[in-house]
Amino acid sequence: AQSVTQLGSHVSVSEGALVLLRCNYSSSVPPYLFWYVQYPNQGLQLLLKYTSAATLVKGINGFEAEFKKSETSFHLTKPSAHMSDAAEYFCAVKGGGSNYKLTFGKGTLLTVNP
């Protein structure tokens, strides 16, 4: 079975500071990993995905994530936080027999302070 652990249910940063949201996965097969963002009262929007082509993945809005197999991690980063980045972020994994099913972490709420 696959699973995702997001360390820190709430992360608070100052505007302009580095954003680091942590995601560790467990998978018995090569994983496919995704980061989604959810703004209040909106659906989930894909930020980026890892599909084994390159370990450093660049996404929308200046976010990127690096797949590290040795650490079973796929942490999300952004060099400089904007107020508009305040949202909930979900890491998710796919792979194996149920290659259509996304398994999500519990999410990390990011607040950005002026």
Next chain:
Amino acid sequence: GAGVSQTPSNKVTEKGKYVELRCDPISGHTALYWYRQSLGQGPEFLIYFQGTGAADDSGLPNDRFFAVRPEGSVSTLKIQRTERGDSAVYLCASSLASGNTDTQYFGPGTRLTVL
């Protein structure tokens, strides 16, 4: 183009009542998924359709839950004899295909409250 739409956006019902939640996927997407997001949790898989058929309904919590997609486009999630524990946001997603790398596009969800 238009994204995934879901109606209603909010549904309040009384315990024991029947509800239907509708999902209109992106045009041309053959795969459709339902997830449930409880407060403070990530979305959890309920059911997956490929075309008109339910290819995997292993996430449905019990037989009070049922979903259909009769013409391979719009889907309806049906909940009988609702319970307070059914209160959650029900999310629908669709994708062009259902492989590992295919992106699932999510709708805004239906917030169900069972009183």
